[in-house]
Amino acid sequence: MIRAHTLLAADAPSGPLVTARLGYDDRHRRRLAVSTDGGERVLIDLAEATRLRDGDRIAMDDGRILAIVAEPEDVADIFAADAPALTRLAWHLGNRHTPTAVLADRLRIRRDHVLEAMVERLGGRVEAKLAPFDPEVGAYHDGGGHGHHHDEHEHDHAHAHGHDHHQGAHTHRHGHHDHHE
Structure with a gap:
């Protein structure tokens, strides 16, 4: 299986393009086998987990470029x-x-x-x-694999915002839940 390994800058020279359509959940990865629009299997193998955006391009071992398309x-x-x-x-x-x-x-x-x-x-x-679906990358979710570390700033949203954080009656406390983007 051919490998796609390096995320390219927007102004990087382009080679022959191969496209892969990925939904939002599959676009935050370090390593993932994908099927291209032409039916070829490609291994995305990046150095770290990265939020791939619609239009991102990744260099492949054979000189081609894998272009990411946000799947509807x-x-x-x-x-x-x-x-x-x-x-x-x-x-x-x-x-x-x-x-x-x-x-x-x-x-x-x-x-x-x-x-x-x-x-x-x-x-x-x-x-x-x-x-x-290509949402904004937030301050705590920078796309570079640096997740939202709640342990560093534990606080009570109900107190800070004057309400509970969700529709239920519980108090939402950082450090006691997970964020998955």
Whole structure:
């Protein structure tokens, strides 16, 4: 199996392209066997776990370039009446650690009926569709494998934000849960 090993800079010279379509869950990896659009098996073998974005290119052993394409998946596009309302919705999604893509006039999340209902209660409009999901890379999820280390800053979201972190009655405490992007 041919190996794809080095993530290329956006301005790197390009060789012959081979494309592989990957969903959001498969684009944060160090090592993964994938099928290209042409049916060839390629081993993505990077030095460290990396958040691959739509359009990223990886050098292959034979001189070709593996281009990553974000596979369409079930998403919800979120619209609001104006920029301040959309910003408010973005804050609520971020407060719930929801991976979110920020697009020109809307937000995009993965389908989640609880979050969609919250958005609608807050005055937003939700449009379900099949589209690529390429969320923002957050401060704690930089794409370089440096996860969100809660042990360094334990605090109580219920106290800090004046509410519980999720819809349930429990208190959300950092250090007692996992983040998976």
